[in-house]
Amino acid sequence: MSDVILIESPPTVAEYIVLRQQIGWGVIDEDTARRTIDGACYTVCLRREGRLLGLVRLIGDGCLYFAFSDVMVSPELQGGGHGARMMRAAVEYLRRAAKPGASITLQPLAGREAFYEKFGFVRCPSGPFGQGMVFADAPPPVGGRFG
């Protein structure tokens, strides 16, 4: 694990596009990649010898609203504790950045809930919150699928 480092900075457009494809989430164009990379308030990348092998991103305003948008570890490194390292870094960021009343959400893919529970997330409904919801007519990925 020692040669795999965490860097709190965004990926390049090209490497972000490639990593999404490796995960199986399909193809996005360069403009889309640039806009979503720039839209994150926090990004931590996993790199080995400079190569992008994972990332966690948070979309939001950096104070009141945060949503986990990508949690990805390259297939060659999955199961090695790297996803957990990135999640711990993201949670540390949230503890620094989130203001009183902050909303911190994530919509896990089916079956990933137990992974996120390790880092302080709880399943909904919980407390004042109802079940999570997603917009049913969101455009599907091109050349890939979530799951």
Ligand SMILES: CC(C)(COP(=O)(O)OP(=O)(O)OC[C@H]1O[C@@H](n2cnc3c(N)ncnc32)[C@H](O)[C@@H]1OP(=O)(O)O)[C@@H](O)C(=O)NCCC(=O)NCCS
């Ligand atoms: C899900 C993912 C980010 C986990 O990262 P990882 O590096 O493989 O996981 P780690 O090795 O850090 O695992 C940390 C802990 O979580 C557990 N875990 C890992 N993947 C899990 C899963 N899919 N469901 C439940 N638990 C999981 C591990 O068993 C380990 O438990 P332990 O601490 O008790 O030993 C990674 O497998 C991945 O990128 N998958 C494909 C994309 C994806 O599904 N992303 C999440 C979208 S919601």
